[in-house]
Amino acid sequence: MKRFGVILALFLLPVSKANGVDIPEFCAHKTTFEMRTTNVIKRCNEDEISLGSGPITASLTAPKALNETLENRFRTAQASAAKEGVNLQITSGYRSIERQRFLFDQAVQKYGSYKTAAKWVAPPEISNHPLGLAIDVNYPNDPKAAKWLEVNGYKFGLCRVFKNEWWHFEGNIAPGWKCPKLLKDARALLQS
Ligand SMILES: [Zn+2]
Secondary structure: OHHHHHHHHHHHHHHHOOOHHHOEEEEEEOOOOOEEEEEOOOOOOOOEEEEEOOOOOOOOOOOOOOOHHHHHHHHHHHHHHHHOOOOOOEEEOOOOHHHHHHHHHHHHHHHOOHHHHHHHOOOOOOOOOOOOOEEEEOOOOOHHHHHHHHHHHHHHOOEEOEOOOOOEEEOOOOOOOOOOOOEOOOHHHHOO
Protein backbone atom coordinates (compact mmCIF):
# COMPACT_ATOMS: atom_id res chain seq x y z
CA MET A 1 0.00 0.00 0.00
CA LYS A 2 2.80 2.41 0.92
CA ARG A 3 4.62 2.15 -2.41
CA PHE A 4 1.35 2.44 -4.28
CA GLY A 5 0.48 5.61 -2.34
CA VAL A 6 3.86 7.13 -3.08
CA ILE A 7 3.61 6.30 -6.77
CA LEU A 8 0.09 7.71 -6.87
CA ALA A 9 1.27 10.94 -5.24
CA LEU A 10 4.04 11.17 -7.82
CA PHE A 11 1.55 11.05 -10.66
CA LEU A 12 -0.99 13.35 -9.05
CA LEU A 13 1.47 16.06 -8.07
CA PRO A 14 2.39 17.39 -11.53
CA VAL A 15 -1.23 17.16 -12.67
CA SER A 16 -2.74 19.05 -9.76
CA LYS A 17 0.04 21.65 -9.76
CA ALA A 18 0.58 22.00 -13.47
CA ASN A 19 3.06 24.85 -13.23
CA GLY A 20 6.01 23.75 -11.12
CA VAL A 21 6.17 27.13 -9.39
CA ASP A 22 3.66 25.79 -6.88
CA ILE A 23 5.66 22.65 -6.09
CA PRO A 24 8.05 23.42 -3.24
CA GLU A 25 11.62 22.19 -3.27
CA PHE A 26 13.54 22.14 0.00
CA CYS A 27 17.18 23.18 0.15
CA ALA A 28 19.91 23.45 2.79
CA HIS A 29 23.07 25.54 2.62
CA LYS A 30 26.17 23.40 2.09
CA THR A 31 28.08 24.80 5.05
CA THR A 32 25.54 26.39 7.43
CA PHE A 33 22.78 23.83 6.66
CA GLU A 34 20.24 26.65 6.93
CA MET A 35 17.06 25.43 5.26
CA ARG A 36 15.13 27.29 2.60
CA THR A 37 12.10 26.54 0.46
CA THR A 38 12.10 27.31 -3.25
CA ASN A 39 10.25 25.51 -6.05
CA VAL A 40 11.04 22.78 -8.59
CA ILE A 41 11.43 25.32 -11.41
CA LYS A 42 13.90 27.56 -9.59
CA ARG A 43 15.66 24.63 -7.84
CA CYS A 44 18.30 25.03 -5.12
CA ASN A 45 21.28 27.37 -5.50
CA GLU A 46 24.79 26.13 -6.24
CA ASP A 47 25.83 26.60 -2.62
CA GLU A 48 22.92 24.46 -1.44
CA ILE A 49 22.06 20.77 -1.34
CA SER A 50 18.57 19.63 -2.30
CA LEU A 51 16.34 17.95 0.26
CA GLY A 52 13.84 17.11 -2.49
CA SER A 53 10.26 18.10 -3.13
CA GLY A 54 8.28 15.26 -1.56
CA PRO A 55 8.60 11.73 -0.22
CA ILE A 56 11.75 10.09 -1.64
CA THR A 57 10.82 7.39 -4.13
CA ALA A 58 12.78 4.57 -5.71
CA SER A 59 14.68 5.28 -8.91
CA LEU A 60 13.82 3.17 -11.93
CA THR A 61 17.31 1.72 -12.13
CA ALA A 62 18.86 -0.33 -9.32
CA PRO A 63 21.03 2.03 -7.24
CA LYS A 64 24.54 1.25 -6.07
CA ALA A 65 24.63 3.76 -3.24
CA LEU A 66 22.46 5.63 -0.79
CA ASN A 67 19.90 7.97 -2.39
CA GLU A 68 21.53 11.40 -2.60
CA THR A 69 18.48 13.30 -1.36
CA LEU A 70 18.24 10.99 1.65
CA GLU A 71 21.91 11.58 2.37
CA ASN A 72 21.40 15.34 2.10
CA ARG A 73 18.47 15.19 4.52
CA PHE A 74 20.54 13.21 6.97
CA ARG A 75 23.48 15.62 6.73
CA THR A 76 21.14 18.54 7.44
CA ALA A 77 19.60 16.75 10.43
CA GLN A 78 23.06 15.73 11.63
CA ALA A 79 24.23 19.37 11.59
CA SER A 80 21.14 20.47 13.51
CA ALA A 81 21.58 17.70 16.10
CA ALA A 82 25.26 18.58 16.53
CA LYS A 83 24.26 22.11 17.60
CA GLU A 84 22.41 20.47 20.49
CA GLY A 85 25.34 18.20 21.32
CA VAL A 86 23.76 15.11 19.75
CA ASN A 87 26.00 12.94 17.57
CA LEU A 88 24.12 11.22 14.72
CA GLN A 89 25.87 8.69 12.47
CA ILE A 90 24.66 6.40 9.71
CA THR A 91 25.74 2.90 10.75
CA SER A 92 24.18 1.17 7.72
CA GLY A 93 22.71 2.72 4.60
CA TYR A 94 22.74 1.20 1.12
CA ARG A 95 22.99 -2.59 1.11
CA SER A 96 23.15 -4.64 -2.08
CA ILE A 97 20.23 -6.98 -2.70
CA GLU A 98 22.68 -9.90 -2.28
CA ARG A 99 23.79 -8.58 1.10
CA GLN A 100 20.16 -8.14 2.22
CA ARG A 101 19.36 -11.69 1.04
CA PHE A 102 22.35 -13.02 2.98
CA LEU A 103 21.23 -11.23 6.16
CA PHE A 104 17.66 -12.45 5.69
CA ASP A 105 18.74 -16.05 5.04
CA GLN A 106 20.78 -15.92 8.25
CA ALA A 107 17.67 -14.73 10.11
CA VAL A 108 15.59 -17.57 8.62
CA GLN A 109 18.23 -20.01 9.92
CA LYS A 110 18.11 -18.37 13.33
CA TYR A 111 14.34 -17.96 13.73
CA GLY A 112 13.21 -21.02 11.81
CA SER A 113 10.68 -19.50 9.42
CA TYR A 114 10.31 -16.81 6.78
CA LYS A 115 7.52 -15.11 8.71
CA THR A 116 9.35 -14.89 12.04
CA ALA A 117 12.63 -13.90 10.39
CA ALA A 118 10.81 -11.06 8.60
CA LYS A 119 9.99 -9.56 11.98
CA TRP A 120 13.68 -8.85 12.54
CA VAL A 121 15.25 -8.56 9.09
CA ALA A 122 13.28 -7.35 6.10
CA PRO A 123 13.29 -9.81 3.19
CA PRO A 124 15.27 -8.43 0.22
CA GLU A 125 12.12 -7.94 -1.86
CA ILE A 126 10.60 -5.51 0.65
CA SER A 127 13.63 -3.89 2.32
CA ASN A 128 14.33 -0.30 1.35
CA HIS A 129 18.07 -0.65 2.07
CA PRO A 130 18.85 -2.19 -1.38
CA LEU A 131 16.90 0.68 -2.96
CA GLY A 132 19.14 3.18 -1.14
CA LEU A 133 16.07 4.55 0.63
CA ALA A 134 16.75 3.54 4.25
CA ILE A 135 19.35 4.35 6.89
CA ASP A 136 20.15 2.80 10.24
CA VAL A 137 21.24 5.49 12.68
CA ASN A 138 23.49 4.99 15.73
CA TYR A 139 22.80 1.25 15.75
CA PRO A 140 23.33 -0.64 18.02
CA ASN A 141 24.64 1.40 20.95
CA ASP A 142 22.99 4.82 20.97
CA PRO A 143 19.17 4.76 21.00
CA LYS A 144 19.19 8.05 22.93
CA ALA A 145 20.73 9.99 20.06
CA ALA A 146 18.46 8.23 17.55
CA LYS A 147 15.51 9.41 19.65
CA TRP A 148 16.50 12.98 18.76
CA LEU A 149 16.02 12.05 15.11
CA GLU A 150 12.72 10.34 15.83
CA VAL A 151 11.43 13.55 17.45
CA ASN A 152 12.99 16.09 15.05
CA GLY A 153 13.44 14.12 11.83
CA TYR A 154 10.17 15.27 10.23
CA LYS A 155 11.63 18.79 9.85
CA PHE A 156 14.15 17.28 7.44
CA GLY A 157 11.81 14.73 5.86
CA LEU A 158 13.10 11.77 7.89
CA CYS A 159 10.87 9.34 9.79
CA ARG A 160 11.28 6.31 11.96
CA VAL A 161 9.24 3.50 10.35
CA PHE A 162 9.00 0.43 12.61
CA LYS A 163 8.00 0.03 16.26
CA ASN A 164 10.65 -2.66 16.76
CA GLU A 165 13.53 -0.75 15.06
CA TRP A 166 14.46 2.51 16.81
CA TRP A 167 17.44 2.87 14.46
CA HIS A 168 15.74 2.62 11.04
CA PHE A 169 14.77 5.83 9.19
CA GLU A 170 13.43 6.64 5.73
CA GLY A 171 12.73 9.79 3.74
CA ASN A 172 9.09 8.94 3.28
CA ILE A 173 7.68 12.48 3.69
CA ALA A 174 8.55 15.96 2.44
CA PRO A 175 10.45 18.07 5.00
CA GLY A 176 7.96 19.52 7.48
CA TRP A 177 5.22 16.95 6.89
CA LYS A 178 3.94 14.77 9.71
CA CYS A 179 5.47 11.29 9.88
CA PRO A 180 3.07 8.37 9.30
CA LYS A 181 2.12 6.09 12.18
CA LEU A 182 4.78 3.50 13.03
CA LEU A 183 4.35 0.04 11.53
CA LYS A 184 4.55 -2.86 13.99
CA ASP A 185 7.51 -4.40 12.14
CA ALA A 186 8.69 -5.18 8.58
CA ARG A 187 6.02 -7.87 8.25
CA ALA A 188 3.43 -5.10 7.83
CA LEU A 189 4.95 -4.54 4.36
CA LEU A 190 4.40 -8.18 3.41
CA GLN A 191 0.65 -7.84 3.82
CA SER A 192 0.34 -4.91 1.43
ZN1 LIG B 1 17.22 -0.55 8.56
